[in-house]
Amino acid sequence: MIQINNLIKRYGHSLVLDDISFTLPSKGLICLLGASGSGKTTLLNLLAGFDSQYSGEITVWGTSISELDADELSAYRRDHIGFVFQNYHLLSGYTVLENILLPCELNPSDEEDYRKKAKELLNKLGLSQKTNAKIENLSGGQKQRVAIARALIRNPRIVLADEPTGALDRSNSNEMMALLKEISKDRLVIVITHDQKICGFADDVVHIENGKLRAKEIGTGTALTEPHKLSLNKAVNGSAFKRGLKNFNVHFTRYMAISLAISIGILAFMLSLSSENVMEKSISDFKEKNTAYNNGYIKNQGDNDGTVFQLLNSDKRIENVYYQYKISDVTLSVGDQTEALAEKCPMPKATESMSYGTMPKSGEHEIALSPSLARKFGNDIRDLLGKELVLDYGHKDYKLTISGIYNAGYDDFFVSSDIEQDFYKAVDGDKTYSISYDVKNFEDIVPVSRMLADHQIDSKTSAKEVKALQSTFNNLSRLFLILSILILAVGLFISTVLLIKLQNLRYREIGLLSALGFTKGAIGKMIVSENLLLSAMSSMINAVLVGCTYFIRTTFHFAIMITPLQILLSILSTGVVVILISIIASYKLIRTEPAVALRM
Numbered sequence: 001m002i003q004i005n006n007l008i009k010r011y012g013h014s015l016v017l018d019d020i021s022f023t024l025p026s027k028g029l030i031c032l033l034g035a036s037g038s039g040k041t042t043l044l045n046l047l048a049g050f051d052s053q054y055s056g057e058i059t060v061w062g063t064s065i066s067e068l069d070a071d072e073l074s075a076y077r078r079d080h081i082g083f084v085f086q087n088y089h090l091l092s093g094y095t096v097l098e099n100i101l102l103p104c105e106l107n108p109s110d111e112e113d114y115r116k117k118a119k120e121l122l123n124k125l126g127l128s129q130k131t132n133a134k135i136e137n138l139s140g141g142q143k144q145r146v147a148i149a150r151a152l153i154r155n156p157r158i159v160l161a162d163e164p165t166g167a168l169d170r171s172n173s174n175e176m177m178a179l180l181k182e183i184s185k186d187r188l189v190i191v192i193t194h195d196q197k198i199c200g201f202a203d204d205v206v207h208i209e210n211g212k213l214r215a216k217e218i219g220t221g222t223a224l225t226e227p228h229k230l231s232l233n234k235a236v237n238g239s240a241f242k243r244g245l246k247n248f249n250v251h252f253t254r255y256m257a258i259s260l261a262i263s264i265g266i267l268a269f270m271l272s273l274s275s276e277n278v279m280e281k282s283i284s285d286f287k288e289k290n291t292a293y294n295n296g297y298i299k300n301q302g303d304n305d306g307t308v309f310q311l312l313n314s315d316k317r318i319e320n321v322y323y324q325y326k327i328s329d330v331t332l333s334v335g336d337q338t339e340a341l342a343e344k345c346p347m348p349k350a351t352e353s354m355s356y357g358t359m360p361k362s363g364e365h366e367i368a369l370s371p372s373l374a375r376k377f378g379n380d381i382r383d384l385l386g387k388e389l390v391l392d393y394g395h396k397d398y399k400l401t402i403s404g405i406y407n408a409g410y411d412d413f414f415v416s417s418d419i420e421q422d423f424y425k426a427v428d429g430d431k432t433y434s435i436s437y438d439v440k441n442f443e444d445i446v447p448v449s450r451m452l453a454d455h456q457i458d459s460k461t462s463a464k465e466v467k468a469l470q471s472t473f474n475n476l477s478r479l480f481l482i483l484s485i486l487i488l489a490v491g492l493f494i495s496t497v498l499l500i501k502l503q504n505l506r507y508r509e510i511g512l513l514s515a516l517g518f519t520k521g522a523i524g525k526m527i528v529s530e531n532l533l534l535s536a537m538s539s540m541i542n543a544v545l546v547g548c549t550y551f552i553r554t555t556f557h558f559a560i561m562i563t564p565l566q567i568l569l570s571i572l573s574t575g576v577v578v579i580l581i582s583i584i585a586s587y588k589l590i591r592t593e594p595a596v597a598l599r600m
């Protein structure tokens with residue numbers, strides 16, 4: 001039995017139910033008639049516990065539902081109310097059976113019994129052929145019958161139906177009313193209708209007019225002595241994760257699109273960060289090609305007092321500073337071929353471009369020859385690379401390996417700097433010709449060259465090439481970064497919009513779950529489970545994309561360098577970003593009130 005005392009419901013300043021006091025019986029079929037907008041749905045929502053914003057009291061089986069907290073109200077909806085909505089409110093993407101069993105997920109231990117009962121109901125409603133059909137493939141009348149089966153599955157004491165015959169033709173309407181009449185034998189069934197004709201099925205007809213209820217038979221605000229209390233078992237055993245997983249499957253395509261958008265955005269951003277690695281790779285390629293890249297050469301004009309030498313020697317960025325001298329009477333032998341050079345002047349090493357091979361490296365006992373000199377040892381000068389050459393100077397033989405051929409137009413050679421310095425032991429005391437030095441770090445080549453220029457010292461170095469390489473790279477990496485940030489922003493924007501759109505679509509779905517008795521906690525957990533699944537999927541997609549990038553890099557030798565740390569960061573940050581976006585998008589969902597959501 002339901003007792004309503006002094007019930008007042010307003011929406012803002014508009015009064016919909018005006019101080020109603022009324023008593024409804026424990027069983028029987030009651031039709032609720034009234035003009036459109038008179039407050040029928042509002043009253044049904046209050047009786048169902050969908051809305052608790054009212055004054056007055058509603059007492060059901062001796063328990064005032066007006067005083068229940070949110071979880072108790074969920075338990076009341078779950079265990080005692082079966083609601084048939086005006087717009088069916090069935091879940092698309094789910095089968096008929098899954099829709100009917102939705103309220104039973106809150107008691108999964110009785111799953112088998114509920115399945116049996118659902119099939120019996122479907123038989124009774126003439127829908128057994130449609131058990132596994134997707135809900136969106138059913139006609140309006142069939143959907144209405146599924147909605148009734150869902151309302152009855154948990155055998156509620158009160159069934160509230162909001163215009164259940166609204167979308168049906170006469171014969172279907174009569175069938176529906178006959179069914180509701182039958183189930184009203186042992187429970188209270190309240191049906192909202194505009195159709196006077198179906199009121200013939202009703203035990204009582206209640207009119208709603210100007211915010212008041214009017215009926216022939218039913219009492220107004222009679223005192224209630226109820227033998228049974230309403231049982232309210234707050235405990236819910238259903239698995240929020242299972243529900244989240246099902247939802248995730250149903251919305252899989254949308255979630256996939258969201259994951260792809262985010263993953264691509266984050267991968268692009270990560271790749272832009274890896275441009276530092278590309279720079280390192282370009283530098284190491286440059287160093288490999290230009291082995292004398294860090295060498296500097298200063299013609300020794302006017303440094304008789306050693307100021308330039310001192311300046312170089314005292315600079316922490318510079319090492320291996322030594323004076324160079326003109327040497328004479330050098331002989332070079334490859335196999336049994338010997339050539340003599342009457343005089344050899346030290347020349348700048350860094351500015352020479354290589355035809356083949358590399359410049360001699362310190363400590364390697366190497367020599368590089370000019371083409372004209374090389375040609376004296378054989379026609380195919382490339383054949384000389386790697387061959388042994390014996391250099392005789394100052395009554396000493398140096399066994400050297402030919403490391404490269406460089407582009408000078410006269411007979412000349414370069415040797416490893418340690419060998420060169422050894423030559424100068426023999427010329428000690430002679431007039432110095434030039435100064436050689438090495439810059440320790442690649443990044444210091446340009447600043448050191450600038451510093452020497454500031455001192456009006458003319459130095460031959462590879463600073464120009466280094467500067468060009470650096471500035472090209474800086475421009476490229478800036479462009480790369482801007483593009484990546486744009487891709488990331490677009491990815492984030494697309495995925496946020498998609499996620500918010502999806503969550504709005506699900507607003508009514510969450511309202512429905514709430515109306516069926518899912519607590520806010522259970523719905524929250526379900527949404528969190530879905531968000532975690534989305535996050536895991538996005539991270540996995542990101543990992544696959546990173547893998548593809550790695551494959552492309554190794555197959556096509558692209559200069560993209562991704563470190564394991566960046567891979568890990570990319571995957572983790574995808575997961576974290578998805579969680580953050582999901583929290584923003586789900587905020588409205590978790591706070592959904594069933595009465596509001598179901599009206600959308």
Ligand SMILES: Nc1ncnc2c1ncn2[C@@H]1O[C@H](COP(=O)(O)OP(=O)(O)OP(=O)(O)O)[C@@H](O)[C@H]1O
Nearest residue numbers: 011016034035036037038039040041042043596599
């Ligand atoms: N959430 C809401 N906010 C503001 N006004 C509302 C809200 N819900 C309902 N109303 C207003 O309350 C009044 C009663 O609405 P209700 O839906 O209960 O009427 P009804 O009798 O069921 O109408 P119908 O037969 O057309 O479905 C209407 O004027 C409606 O516009």
